Amino acid sequence: MKERFELEIEGKLEHLAAISDFIANSVRALGLYDRKVFDIQMAVDEACANIISHGYREKRGTIALSCRKKGKNIVVTITDEGAPFDPTAVKTPDLDAIMEEQEMAGLGLYFIKTLVDEVTYDYRAGKNVLTLIVAHGQARRYTVAWLEKVLIPAIIGFFAVLIALTLFGVTPLISAPMDLDGARGILEGVGVEGLSAIFAIVISLTLMAVQFASQQYSHRIMDLHIKSLTFWSVIVIYLGSLLYNVFALLRLEEPVESKYVELSVLLTALSFVMLVPYFFITMLRLKPESVINHLLSTVDDEYLRSIQRYVREGEMRIPGDLDKVLPVTEIIEKSISGGDRSTARFGIDEIHRCYMAQLRKEREAHVSPLFLKHLLGIGREAIIEADDDSIVQVLEIFGEVGTHAIAQRMNYTTRMVLDNINLIGFKILKEYDVATQQMIDSLQNMLTEYIATNCRMEDQLARIFTLYHDAAAELFTFKKYRMIKYLITSFAKLFDVMVKNEHSEALEKSAGLIGRIASYTLSLHMKDELEEAVHFLHTLGVAAAKHNLVLAAPDGSRSVADRIIAFYDEIKAEIQRSKSTLKEFEYLIADIEAAEQEIEQHKRTMQRPSD
Known part of the structure; x- marks a missing residue:
């Protein structure tokens, strides 16, 4: 670790x-x-x-x-x-x-x-x-692992001391002489028959419970139980006690040595006492949260180094039996399909926590494919099962991972996150407004981090805005006008950070997106949304002119304010081309021209030589 x-x-x-x-x-x-x-x-x-x-x-x-x-x-x-x-x-x-x-x-x-x-x-x-x-x-450590490592050895150790003392005659349990019938009664009635009956019942019941949990969540629950220290401790102690009692019965003769009967009593007592932690630990282990914690605890530095060779062409092609995150994904997907939202949420959060704990720039190429592949699969299952909460949670995690990746200049992880948002996000635009809002929020957070940290991963900036453009087109297709308004509002929240950091590329691309949205709203006669888009373009244009923001280009720099004026001109031209159908929007031409004049005035002010 x-x-x-x-x-x-x-x-x-x-x-x-x-x-x-x-x-x-x-x-x-x-x-x-x-x-x-x-x-x-x-x-x-x-x-x-x-x-x-x-x-x-x-x-x-x-x-x-x-x-x-x-x-x-x-x-x-x-x-x-x-x-x-x-x-x-x-x-x-x-x-x-x-x-x-x-x-x-x-x-x-x-x-x-x-x-x-x-x-x-x-x-x-x-x-x-x-x-x-x-x-x-250590509050979190007093769990299954702690009980197995501390409590089980403590119980066995305590009885081992009693057995040693009894064998050496230091503290005899039976002080009075014992006859042959009494000794045989103890060895047969308690040591053999009692242990046999209890052993069969206990093992059968617990294995049935484990089998049921395995079918409900993951077959690896059975593997964890069978391989556990508690299970084998109980098996060994019970079988050892039975064999000892059978052997003692066969060798029983006059005069009876009481210490061997005492040993039978102690072994039988140990067997019964072990049932308490066995039941308790088994019930804890059957909880999917315990299984998830155990499985993810094995995803450590050594394991991640061992799977590097399975990454090819940006994909994690690891065999299923070596993928330690796969069983956790199986539990989460079964929880989603079974309507167990609390387990699904816990599992997704734990995968996210484990991922962020292991994600670093020097090894993002094999850590990110492993975890993002599984988060993507969970998101797809959530869409199939119409689990809004899990869809939102996965999209939120994509946003948090992407924001962190941008801050740490992890280009590879950022690209993968955007690809996953594309794969998940565009399947939910028609039916899930809350998930759509989360998709927009995740993109907004990533874009905010990109601008605020003055990031220079231009290909990822272009990818973010491509997703925005595609989302806007889909939302108009599905007539999700409330989500369109939410999208415009999200960019209004980005205005201050764009201007404060004088980020010309982001501001110009934002204006291009708002211009495209204005064209959509114009064709659909959406008056309120069109006015909001035109007003926001005005705000962007004035800010670009006041700060004299320019874009670098192969043929020389170009003014962001000029680009915004060009977007205005396209809107005006569209209104003028369709006067017969867009007559109610003619008043906007005057507003647009006034906005253009104000932008031009600020441009001239900035270009004027100071006295």
């Missing part, structure tokens, strides 16, 4: 989500349990927000994060290049005064200290270094 995770990212508020995801995935991979994962997420989010808001208020800089395991603790280090500032020196605020005066200064730092076990600060090499330490809690 990897012991250290690192991330370096530009200090911007829009990157807080990526930082939060990194922290959650890293500390989970290091073994932190859920409640503390949330606490450390909140503490890091507050610390990074302070760095961005105060340390990088007047300049840009990066934030470097590292998560590692040190002894029984998880250590998170946050490094920034802002002005020296020691948050540990901030005085603990008077909470009563804060409530009375509504003065929040110092409360965020107090908040951090309450969420983690220790906070330290250092300033070295011109950088602030804030260290957050969290005790490595």
